[in-house]
Amino acid sequence: xxxxxxxxxxxxxxxxxxxxxxxxxxxxxxxxxxxxxxxxxxxxxxxxxxxxxxxxxxxxxxxxxxxxxxxxxxxxxxxxxxxxxxxxxxxxxxxxxxxxxxxxxxxxxxxxxxxxxxxxxxxxxxxxxxxxxxxx
Numbered sequence: 001x002x003x004x005x006x007x008x009x010x011x012x013x014x015x016x017x018x019x020x021x022x023x024x025x026x027x028x029x030x031x032x033x034x035x036x037x038x039x040x041x042x043x044x045x046x047x048x049x050x051x052x053x054x055x056x057x058x059x060x061x062x063x064x065x066x067x068x069x070x071x072x073x074x075x076x077x078x079x080x081x082x083x084x085x086x087x088x089x090x091x092x093x094x095x096x097x098x099x100x101x102x103x104x105x106x107x108x109x110x111x112x113x114x115x116x117x118x119x120x121x122x123x124x125x126x127x128x129x130x131x132x133x134x135x136x
Contacts, residue, residue, distance in 0.1 A: 012040070016118050018127075019046025019095070026105075034109040042066060042102045047095025047127060050119035054111040056088045059104045066102035068094040069122075069130040077134040078104065093122045097131050 004027070012021035020043040029035040034055075039062070050071075059068060061078040068076045068084045071091045076084050078094075086092050096102035108115045 009041075016049050016051075017046065018049070018121055019043055021046045021048075021095075029110075034111070035107065036110060036115055037105060037107050040104055040106050042096035044096050044100055045098050045127070047122050048093045049121045050091055050093050052089050052091045052117050052119075053086065053108050054088055054114055054117070055109040056090075057086045057116075058107040059084045059086075059094060060107075062103045062105060064102035065097045065100040065134070066095055066104070067097065067130055067134045068092055069126075073130075075130045075133045078102070091119065095122075095127070097134060 006027070007025045009022050009024040012023050022041040024039040024041070026037040026039060027035060042064075059078065060083045061080055063080055066078045068078060068086065069092060070086070078084060084094075094104070
């Protein structure tokens with residue numbers, strides 16, 4: 001067993017996120033492990049772009065309130081202690097509500113060196129529609 005150093009918290013890339021989002025890397029598996037994990041911090045109104053994961057993604061909310069939204073319009077509200085799993089290939093986005101910070105643990109696996117397929121930004125209309133449906 002060993003204490004493993006991790007990269008410092010950094011601002012998430014603006015081409016994949018709207019608003020201020022910070023990522024604190026926790027683990028990046030080495031073969032045979034393919035697990036990648038991070039603590040992601042969203043400021044109010046911040047969100048990911050639409051995206052999917054080749055092996056799915058598990059999110060565990062640690063602070064604040066947010067949503068996970070799928071292409072078919074399903075909205076799942078997240079509060080501290082809630083865990084949401086998106087299956088492999090499902091296009092979705094997640095982020096904080098307009099009036100709340102939100103942090104979650106993000107757990108994904110690499111497949112052939114890829115952990116996500118990033119798509120277009122979530123429009124303000126899509127964001128407002130989804131977050132107005134969230135019951136937290």
